Each structure stands twice: as C-alpha cells, then as structure tokens.
Amino acid sequence: xxxxSGAQVNAIPFAQPSDALEIVPGLLVAQHSGSGKxxxxxxxxxxxxxxxDLALWIDGMPINMPSHAHGQGYADANFVIPELFSSLDVRKxxxxxxxxxxxxxxxxxxxxxxKLPGGLLSITGGSFGWARSVAAKxxxxxxxxxxxxxxxxxxxxxxxxxxxxxxxxSFIRWSQGTQANGFSITGMAYSNHWNATDxxxxxxxxxxxxxxxxxxxxxxxxxxxxxxxxxxxxQADESTFSRVEGYVIRTELNLWDMATGxxxxxxxxxxxxxxxxxxxxxxxxxxxxxxxxxxxxxTTRVGLQGRYDDIRNGLQDSFQRNVFDTPRDDYIKxxxxxxxxxxxxxxxxxxxxxxxxxxDWVMASVNSIQTPFNAPRLGxxxxxxxxxxxxxxxxxxxxxxxNSGRKGQTMGxxxxxxxxxxxxxxxxxxxxxxGLQSSDARGTVARLDPHNGTPFTDTGQVLATPLLVKTRxxxxxxxxxxxxxxxxxxxxxxxxxxDSENLFEGDEGTTVFGRPSRRYGFEWTGRYTPTDWLSLDxxxxxxxxxFRGTDRVQQAVFYQILSGGSEADAIFPLNVPGxxxxxxxxxxxxxxxxGGAEIGEKTGWFGALRYRYFxxxxxxxxxxxxxxxxxxxxxxxxxxxxxxxxxxxxxxxxTNNRGDAIAYGYGSFVRQDLLFLPHPGESIGIMDRHFxxxxxxxxxxxxxxxxxxxxxxxxxxx
Numbered sequence: 001x002x003x004x005s006g007a008q009v010n011a012i013p014f015a016q017p018s019d020a021l022e023i024v025p026g027l028l029v030a031q032h033s034g035s036g037k038x039x040x041x042x043x044x045x046x047x048x049x050x051x052x053d054l055a056l057w058i059d060g061m062p063i064n065m066p067s068h069a070h071g072q073g074y075a076d077a078n079f080v081i082p083e084l085f086s087s088l089d090v091r092k093x094x095x096x097x098x099x100x101x102x103x104x105x106x107x108x109x110x111x112x113x114x115k116l117p118g119g120l121l122s123i124t125g126g127s128f129g130w131a132r133s134v135a136a137k138x139x140x141x142x143x144x145x146x147x148x149x150x151x152x153x154x155x156x157x158x159x160x161x162x163x164x165x166x167x168x169x170s171f172i173r174w175s176q177g178t179q180a181n182g183f184s185i186t187g188m189a190y191s192n193h194w195n196a197t198d199x200x201x202x203x204x205x206x207x208x209x210x211x212x213x214x215x216x217x218x219x220x221x222x223x224x225x226x227x228x229x230x231x232x233x234x235q236a237d238e239s240t241f242s243r244v245e246g247y248v249i250r251t252e253l254n255l256w257d258m259a260t261g262x263x264x265x266x267x268x269x270x271x272x273x274x275x276x277x278x279x280x281x282x283x284x285x286x287x288x289x290x291x292x293x294x295x296x297x298x299t300t301r302v303g304l305q306g307r308y309d310d311i312r313n314g315l316q317d318s319f320q321r322n323v324f325d326t327p328r329d330d331y332i333k334x335x336x337x338x339x340x341x342x343x344x345x346x347x348x349x350x351x352x353x354x355x356x357x358x359x360d361w362v363m364a365s366v367n368s369i370q371t372p373f374n375a376p377r378l379g380x381x382x383x384x385x386x387x388x389x390x391x392x393x394x395x396x397x398x399x400x401x402x403n404s405g406r407k408g409q410t411m412g413x414x415x416x417x418x419x420x421x422x423x424x425x426x427x428x429x430x431x432x433x434x435g436l437q438s439s440d441a442r443g444t445v446a447r448l449d450p451h452n453g454t455p456f457t458d459t460g461q462v463l464a465t466p467l468l469v470k471t472r473x474x475x476x477x478x479x480x481x482x483x484x485x486x487x488x489x490x491x492x493x494x495x496x497x498x499d500s501e502n503l504f505e506g507d508e509g510t511t512v513f514g515r516p517s518r519r520y521g522f523e524w525t526g527r528y529t530p531t532d533w534l535s536l537d538x539x540x541x542x543x544x545x546x547f548r549g550t551d552r553v554q555q556a557v558f559y560q561i562l563s564g565g566s567e568a569d570a571i572f573p574l575n576v577p578g579x580x581x582x583x584x585x586x587x588x589x590x591x592x593x594x595g596g597a598e599i600g601e602k603t604g605w606f607g608a609l610r611y612r613y614f615x616x617x618x619x620x621x622x623x624x625x626x627x628x629x630x631x632x633x634x635x636x637x638x639x640x641x642x643x644x645x646x647x648x649x650x651x652x653x654x655t656n657n658r659g660d661a662i663a664y665g666y667g668s669f670v671r672q673d674l675l676f677l678p679h680p681g682e683s684i685g686i687m688d689r690h691f692x693x694x695x696x697x698x699x700x701x702x703x704x705x706x707x708x709x710x711x712x713x714x715x716x717x718x
Contacts, residue, residue, distance in 0.1 A: 009023050034220075038074050039075075039078075041054050043589075044092060048073075051063070051074055052102065053103070055099060064102040068440075071505075078192060084113055085110060088111075093496065095416075104498075112173070113147070118706035120136040124702040129162070145175050151167070161197055163194050181234060190227070200214060220257055223254050224251070231247075240289055241286075247282050248280070250278070251276070252276070256272070287301070287302055309333070328403075353417065363407075366404050376396070377397075403446045403448060408467070417431040426482050437498060439511060443510065485530075536596070537597075545585040545590075546585060551621065554621065561579055571685070578624055582621040603641065608635065630659025630694050673686060
C-alpha cells in the first residue's frame with residue numbers, strides 16, 4: 001500500500017490528465033481511440049483492457065462499470081482534474097478486505113481537496129492544438145467550505161483526421177470538518193466529444209497506403225458524459241471510527257470504432273457503434289474499533305458495500321455513423337452487495353498481522369429488446385428469422401429472446417497479511433488473498449452468437465460464463481530506508497492465479513470464457529532524496545504471464561486452417577501467424593520501467609525528467625506477433641515567482657521514439673487486400689500487428705497561480 005500526495009502527482013509532466021495515474025509504480029496508461037475514450041491499463045502482467053481488475057475510485061465513488069457496452073469494468077477517468085488531488089491511495093493484489101469487484105490486480109482511491117483558499121488559475125497551450133485551462137476557488141460558507149472548479153480542454157493531436165476534442169469537467173463541494181470527522185456533499189459534471197483515430201494494420205504503413213497518423217475510417221467518433229452527486233459523513237474518536245458514503249451517478253457513451261476494415265462487411269465496412277446509458281446508485285459504510293486484547297492493541301473494521309446499475313446498452317453495425325443492423329440491444333439490471341471485515345493486531349513493536357475476508361453477492365438480469373426488424377441480415381435477408389446460420393443462409397439473425405435471462409452468484413474471499421519490523425529501518429511483509437473477477441452479465445446468459453444466430457456450443461465455446469471467477473495470489477517483499485540516507489526502496493515477489501480469463505469483447509458483443517492463467521514476477525521501486533531540492537526515483541517490474549492447460553478449441557481451428565489450405569481460405573498462409581495454439585496471455589506486459597528526476601525549491605527555477613519504458617509483449621497466444629517496445633522521455637522546466645505564480649514548459653517524447661503506444665494482433669482486411677481475396681467475408685483475415693504509434697514530440701507552455709487578485713477585486717466592490 002502506498003500513498004501519493006497531489007503535489008507529487010502534479011510534479012511530473014503527463015500528456016493527458018488521466019495519465020497522472022502513471023505515478024503508480026508499474027502502472028501504464030495507454031489510449032487507442034481518441035482521448036475521450038477510457039484508457040487501456042497495464043499492471044503486474046495484466047492487460048487490463050479498459051479497467052477490468054483495476055478498481056478506480058474517486059471520493060468514494062466507483063469509476064468502473066460492470067456489463068458496459070465496450071468492455072467489462074470500463075473505467076473512464078478522463079473527467080478527473082489532477083490539480084484537485086489531495087491524495088492517491090494505491091494497493092496491488094487481492095489482499096485487502098475492502099477491495100472487491102474489479103480489484104484483483106489493484107485499486108486506486110483518488111481523493112479531491114476540500115478547500116483551496118488562494119484559488120488556482122492554470123492556462124496551457126501547445127503543439128497539435130492543445131489548449132487547457134483550469135480554474136478553482138474555495139470560500140467559507142455557512143460554517144463550512146465551498147469549493148468549485150472547472151476544466152476546459154481542446155486537442156487535435158497529430159492525426160490526419162483532427163481529434164477536435166472538446167472536454168468540459170466541473171466540480172463543486174461543500175464540506176465541514178475533516179475527512180475523519182466531518183460531512184461533505186459533492187457534485188461533478190463532465191462532457192466530452194472527439195473524433196477517433198484507431199489502430200491500423202502495419203502492412204498499410206509498409207505499403208505506403210497509410211501514414212503512422214492515418215486511419216481506416218475518418219468517421220470514427222465518440223461522445224461521453226458523466227454526472228454525479230455524492231455525500232460523505234465520518235466520525236472518529238480514540239476508540240471508534242465510522243464513515244458512510246453514498247452516491248448517484250449518470251453516465252452516457254456513444255462510440256463509433258473500426259477495427260477490422262472490411263472483413264465482415266465488404267461493401268459497407270466494419271464500423272460499429274457501442275452505446276451505453278446507465279444510472280448508478282451506491283453506498284459504502286465502514287465502522288471500526290480500536291481496543292486491547294490484553295496487552296495487544298487491535299483494530300477491527302467491518303464494512304458494507306452496495307451498488308445497483310440500471311443499464312441500457314448495445315452494439316450496432318454502422319456505416320459513417322449510420323446504423324444498419326443491431327446485434328445487441330439490452331436492458332440490464334445488475335446489483336451487488338458485499339460484506340467485509342478485517343482485524344489488525346500489533347503483537348509487538350516489530351510484528352503485526354492482519355486477517356480478514358469478504359462475501360460478495362451479485363445478481364443480474366438481461367432483457368434483450370432487439371427486434372426482428374433491426375437484427376443482422378444474413379445473405380439477402382429474405383429467408384425469415386434464423387437461429388443457426390448453417391440452417392438458413394438468407395435470414396434475420398434474431399437472437400434477442402435467446403440471449404436474455406437472469407443469473408446470480410456468491411463468493412467468499414479470505415485475506416491475510418503479516419509485517420515484520422522495522423529492524424534498522426527495514427521491514428519484511430507477506431500477503432495472501434483470494435479475490436474475484438466479474439463477468440459481463442450478457443455473457444452469462446447468452447446462447448446464440450448475436451451476429452449470425454449460431455449456437456455457441458456449435459463453435460466449441462462455453463454456453464454461458466459464470467458471473468464470478470476466483471482469483472488467488474500472494475506476495476513477499478522488503479521495504480527499507482537503511483541502505484543510504486535519503487533512499488527509500490522496496491522489492492516484492494508476487495504470484496497470482498485466475499480460474500478463468502474472461503473477457504467481454506465490445507466489438508463483437510460476446511464474452512470469451514478463457515482458460516486458467518498464472519502470472520508471477522517482481523517489482524522494485526526506489527526514491528532517493530539527497531537534498532530538499534533534488535529527488536530521483538525509479539521503478540522496474542518484470543512478469544511471466546501464461547495460460548494454463550491446453551486450448552483445444554484453438555487447436556481445432558488451427559488444424560482446419562492447415563488442412564484446408566488455400567481452398568478453405570484464399571489468404572492462406574497469411575492467416576497462419578497468430579492462429580497456432582499457444583499459452584501467451586495476449587498483450588500482457590513483460591517488462592515495464594520508469595525513472596525520473598525532480599529539481600527545485602518553493603521559488604525559483606525547477607525542472608523534471610520522466611522516462612517510461614513499455615517492453616515488447618505478445619499480441620497473440622502463440623507469440624508470433626509482438627508489439628514494438630517504446631521508451632519515451634518527457635521533460636519540464638519552469639520558474640516559480642514569489643507571489644505563487646509559475647511559468648513552465650513541458651516537452652513530450654523529446655527523443656522522437658516511434659514505438660507502439662498500444663498494439664493488438666488479429667485478422668483484418670482493407671480494400672487493397674482484394675488483390676488476394678475478392679470475397680473477404682469468407683476469410684478470417686490477414687493476421688497482422690495493428691498499432692497506434694507513440695505521439696510525436698510536442699511542447700506545451702503553462703502559466704498558473706493563485707486567484708488572490710480576484711479576492712482583492714471583490715473586497716473593493718461597494
């Protein structure tokens with residue numbers, strides 16, 4: 001467990017506000033389809049998609065969304081305003097009783113400040129149309145503090161189709177007292193619109209068809225919104241402490257993406273739309289006691305977490321944002337209730353233990369409202385309705401009635417930990433815990449492929465995935481300040497197993513029930529502060545991530561590819577790499593490293609350097625297609641004036657690294673590929689590395705300081 005202050009977060013240069021989360025050692029944040037879409041997250045050998053297994057919270061509200069249209073656990077953190085952070089609490093692994101759904105890999109709790117008497121005004125402009133401004137101020141109101149803030153952001157990016165991001169985020173809070181003893185009520189509002197440039201096949205760049213900044217579809221787009229109202233009450237004394245948080249959240253998303261070119265729809269292309277509308281209601285309550293068992297100080301906590309999501313979402317095929325069929329259109333109601341407890345005993349000054357557990361209950365219902373008239377049309381669509389493409393070739397694949405239902409599941413998760421020390425400013429720690437991974441509710445009741453009506457059992461897939469899957473892990477490590485004055489370092493060895501790697505594919509509207517998996521690795525972090533004006537830090541993590549067991553379904557697919565040859569698929573053998581059986585966990589990070597330096601005092605010159613390395617990783621289970629490693633260097637230089645204002649210049653990717661910001665391995669087809677296959681709908685596509693390049697070098701200039709000048713203006717008013 002680590003804690004970072006808001007000052008630490010904002011001391012390093014980051015390109016997007018959500019990138020501020022990369023202060024977490026070993027965590028990488030990437031973007032592949034516009035700066036308004038939820039990021040892709042990577043941590044400890046986990047390719048976390050858009051947030052599954054990494055729980056993000058802000059002021060007691062969850063950011064992850066279950067059964068989301070584009071991916072389970074979708075966590076859009078683009079609304080956060082880093083300048084408002086008071087702290088980030090970071091935990092990794094399934095070892096903490098109050099961390100449940102989405103927290104198997106880790107959890108980040110973000111907390112905003114309650115007051116900012118001097119206020120803040122920050123204005124930034126820079127390369128590729130970057131413009132951002134933040135204004136914040138607090139006032140004493142009705143025996144408490146009222147704080148308000150607003151952020152506006154525009155960005156075009158280096159892409160041939162300008163991103164034209166238009167983002168507005170706002171925050172208001174009235175609070176009284178402190179976090180431990182007090183009350184607050186908070187409102188947030190966020191809106192974003194952008195044009196998206198998605199990943200592109202490497203072959204299109206090699207053949208000169210596209211530049212690194214090109215796109216397969218210039219009409220990709222997105223818009224999102226988030227509105228929330230939350231409240232917190234807390235009370236503490238020497239022997240007890242309590243905290244209750246409640247929230248109501250409204251989120252909206254429309255997303256148009258293009259991933260596979262013209263593979264599925266040769267005439268119109270494979271653009272699709274995800275839409276998601278939901279209302280979220282939730283409550284968190286904690287109560288604890290500090291007491292003695294004989295001469296042993298003990299702290300016990302008990303907690304209740306509850307959440308209910310009322311959802312309408314779906315998947316639609318579209319052409320230039322005009323919908324022509326609807327594979328999925330569902331009403332989903334999903335709720336979960338969790339009870340947890342933990343007890344920490346301080347046996348001696350050098351030994352403390354913690355034991356706890358949680359019980360999770362999840363219930364979901366899926367009610368498809370897909371109609372026969374908007375269902376995908378197979379062939380010429382004249383054959384009525386069908387539920388198996390092998391039976392009828394020209395029909396409407398109306399699968400809605402067969403992909404509805406209800407599912408519930410419970411799961412218990414024990415936790416335990418021990419800390420030995422400190423001995424000579426050094427302590428050893430050992431943790432063990434079980435956790436859970438949740439599945440998209442639609443995948444738990446689905447029986448037919450929403451695109452063609454084929455029963456999943458006919459394709460070798462599991463009929464329905466479980467709502468919850470068990471995970472378990474352990475770590476052992478050492479933390480020390482004894483090696484060198486001013487050096488704080490830690491080393492941990494960890495291991496984690498999943499009973500199944502489930503993944504909801506927003507592009508397809510289906511859930512993949514994956515094999516069991518195992519990850520293990522090490523993580524080293526260090527921070528050296530030799531003086532009050534210089535700080536150095538570094539982190540390195542390495543992971544071995546593999547599936548366990550044998551993929552018999554993929555073996556059968558690969559046998560069909562080899563035995564059928566060019567008669568079965570005219571693309572053969574271009575469809576072979578990436579389709580052979582293997583045990584690599586796709587996109588799992590293998591080596592991640594960051595390092596940096598900060599220099600400066602409260603006034604005068606200051607600066608920072610930040611290096612980030614994202615190692616090559618397998619993009620397919622056989623490891624034959626891999627990403628290109630990326631190492632980027634960012635820098636900051638500035639000057640702080642005596643009145644609190646500052647001017648700073650940030651430079652990004654100053655070495656012009658051309659590695660992959662993000663990459664995937666799969667089959668696709670573009671118009672120029674028609675030279676190989678006149679009818680691409682009959683093929684699984686040309687296997688290729690699909691990538692989005694690291695942004696080119698860019699600079700941004702910021703002027704920022706307190707708003708005390710406005711206090712003087714207000715005081716002079718009659």
